[in-house]
Amino acid sequence: MSGLQRKDLLDIESLSVDEIKLICESAKYFKDLFTRSVKTVPVLRGKTVCLLFYEPSTRTRISFELAAKRLSADLINISVQTSSVVKGESLIDTVHTLEAMKADIIVMRHAVSLAPHFLSRNIKSSVINAGDGFHAHPTQALLDAYSLMEKRGNIEGLHIGIIGDILHSRVARSDISVFKMLGAKVTLCGPPTLVPDEFKQYGVEIAYDLDEILPDLDAIQMLRIQKERQKGNMFPSIREYHKLFALTSQRLQRCKKDVVIMHPGPMNRGVEIQDAVADSPSAIINEQVTNGVAVRMAIFYLLAGGVPLEGIA
Ligand code: CP
Numbered sequence: 001m002s003g004l005q006r007k008d009l010l011d012i013e014s015l016s017v018d019e020i021k022l023i024c025e026s027a028k029y030f031k032d033l034f035t036r037s038v039k040t041v042p043v044l045r046g047k048t049v050c051l052l053f054y055e056p057s058t059r060t061r062i063s064f065e066l067a068a069k070r071l072s073a074d075l076i077n078i079s080v081q082t083s084s085v086v087k088g089e090s091l092i093d094t095v096h097t098l099e100a101m102k103a104d105i106i107v108m109r110h111a112v113s114l115a116p117h118f119l120s121r122n123i124k125s126s127v128i129n130a131g132d133g134f135h136a137h138p139t140q141a142l143l144d145a146y147s148l149m150e151k152r153g154n155i156e157g158l159h160i161g162i163i164g165d166i167l168h169s170r171v172a173r174s175d176i177s178v179f180k181m182l183g184a185k186v187t188l189c190g191p192p193t194l195v196p197d198e199f200k201q202y203g204v205e206i207a208y209d210l211d212e213i214l215p216d217l218d219a220i221q222m223l224r225i226q227k228e229r230q231k232g233n234m235f236p237s238i239r240e241y242h243k244l245f246a247l248t249s250q251r252l253q254r255c256k257k258d259v260v261i262m263h264p265g266p267m268n269r270g271v272e273i274q275d276a277v278a279d280s281p282s283a284i285i286n287e288q289v290t291n292g293v294a295v296r297m298a299i300f301y302l303l304a305g306g307v308p309l310e311g312i313a
Contacts, residue, residue, distance in 0.1 A: 003302040008120045008127040011136040012177035020181060022308060024146045026298035029309045031291065033070065043301050044073035050103040052094070053130070054080045054110045059265050059289060060130050060140070064107045067296035076103065091115065095122050105303060108132075126303045134170055140264050141174035143295040145182060147288045148219055151260050156183030159216055163188075163245060164223030164272050165234075166195045171264045175221055176202050187213055190245055193234040194225075210245050211254065219260040222247055224268045238271055249276045260284055 003026075004019055012020075033039050049068040053061055061077075068075050098106060105126045108116045113133030120127040131137040149155055160179050166172045166188050179186050180203055187205040188195050195206055207213045214220075225241065235241050247261065261273075261283040269275050278285060301309075 003305070003307050006303075008116075008129075009138060009299055009303060010117055010120060010127065010129045012138045012141050012174045012181070015138075015181075017181050020142065020145065020178060023142055023295065023298050023302065024149060026302060026306070026309055027146050027291065027294040030070075030297040030301070031294035034290070034294070040070050040072055042072045043306065044068065044071035044104075044304055047073050047104040047304060048076065048102065049073040049300065050076040050078060050098055050101075050106045050125075051130075052078050052098070052106055052108045054108075054115070055131070057109055057130070059292065060109065060137075063289070063292040064128075064130065064139075064296050066293050067300055070293070071297055071300055073105075073300070076101070091118065092122060095119055098125065099123050105300060128299060128303070131170055134168055134173070136174045137170040137264075138174050138178075139292070139296055139299060140171050141178040142299070143288060143292040144171075144175055144221065144262060144264065145178045146295050147262065147284055147291045148260060149182075150287070150291065151284055152218070155179060157185075158218040159185045159187065160219045160221065161187050161189055161213060161217040162221045162223065163210060163247070164190050164194070165225045166190055166199060166223070167193070167234075168226040169223050171221075172223060176204055180204070187217070189213060191235045191241070210251065214251055214254045215256065217255065217259060219262065220247065220255070221262045221264070222267075222273050223264070224266065224272055242271055246272055246274065247277045248274045249280075252277050252280065252282065255282075262288060264288065 051061060051064055103125050107128045107130050108119055109130040110132050113135035115132050116127050116129040129136055129138055162172050162175055176186055187207055188199055189207045189210050192208055200206060259282055261277060263273060263285045267273055267278060269278060
């Protein structure tokens with residue numbers, strides 16, 4: 001058992017509010033290391049971390065890789081394109097291979113929802129979900145919550161808008177959970193085909209007119225259109241989508257002065273967000289990437305048995 005009192009980190013819903021706060025508090029200590037000339041600590045020396053990515057990733061993979069290296073872990077980086085999966089090896093056989101290699105922590109991204117849950121039931125190693133299908137992306141949600149807390153001090157009482165392709169977004173599902181658990185009001189906005197009414201069951205508001213809700217929002221998480229996951233045409237055209245739902249400089253002017261603009265990446269500049277907004281002082285998109293490393297270091301540390309930190313020597 002660890003500071004988190006669990007073997008795996010598979011979704012936000014199975015975490016308690018105290019565990020979410022513990023991860024964020026621990027991430028602060030690890031972020032302090034980033035300003036030092038030597039950024040590594042021997043926290044995971046002798047432990048093996050395996051990155052098992054069945055789907056493309058830039059940010060998440062590099063962030064986990066850097067987090068593991070900064071904690072001095074031994075790293076195995078398996079990309080499905082170069083593994084025996086392309087020769088037809090089943091997930092369970094890959095699991096048994098990893099078990100035999102005594103990987104301590106496996107970080108998995110998979111196109112099928114709940115694949116990391118399947119892995120966790122069949123292996124003694126800790127499993128971290130790095131994104132599964134439409135279902136969950138808990139470490140992204142934790143870094144989003146951490147980044148917003150860092151900027152605003154607290155999430156409780158904030159009104160957060162999540163804008164775009166909610167239907168196909170695992171980030172949206174995990175963000176809704178973490179923001180609600182930390183006491184925020186959440187409003188989803190996008191075309192009705194991409195923001196179905198069923199989402200109301202998660203205790204969120206739904207809006208279809210971005211201009212109407214903008215002045216009330218304290219923070220905005222912009223999402224990209226996930227063309228690769230969409231079946232059929234979910235809206236008339238990118239041009240029309242941009243007109244109705246893109247965060248433009250004009251729309252930024254309608255927001256509160258201290259609004260916080262976030263994006264989990266990858267961004268489609270000129271589609272859901274204009275350059276001038278993505279690069280504006282209101283945006284914390286680069287901080288989200290930096291904080292992702294600190295949050296993932298904290299998760300590794302806590303899953304490996306780390307206790308709450310008072311400070312790192
Ligand atoms: N935010 C995110 O999951 O990005 P990648 O797909 O590049 O990992």
